[in-house]
Amino acid sequence: MAKEKLNRHHVGLAVGIFFALLHAVWALAVAAGVGENILNWIFPLHFLNQVYSVASFSLTTALMLIVMVLVCGYVMGWIFAAIWNYVVKKF
Numbered sequence: 708m709a710k711e712k713l714n715r716h717h718v719g720l721a722v723g724i725f726f727a728l729l730h731a732v733w734a735l736a737v738a739a740g741v742g743e744n745i746l747n748w749i750f751p752l753h754f755l756n757q758v759y760s761v762a763s764f765s766l767t768t769a770l771m772l773i774v775m776v777l778v779c780g781y782v783m784g785w786i787f788a789a790i791w792n793y794v795v796k797k798f
Contacts, residue, residue: 713788722784734769
């Protein structure tokens with residue numbers, strides 16, 4: 708079995724973009740006015756009581772959220788690939 712080495716940059720981009728897209732969908736849900744309904748549906752599925760309310764939509768806040776999640780996702784993907792490559796090389 709070949710031991711595949713992951714490209715840290717590619718994995719970082721893939722993870723970052725994936726999480727950014729998820730949060731962009733959330734921002735669109737808030738902008739469309741259905742964010743509260745989503746929370747009211749999701750929380751009970753996790754055995755949680757609703758203690759949060761959704762704030763009004765702000766494009767600036769949405770963009771900051773998406774960029775922050777993109778960067779954090781990139782870092783997480785990069786670290787994952789680095790750990791993967793280390794483990795594959797050592798074992």
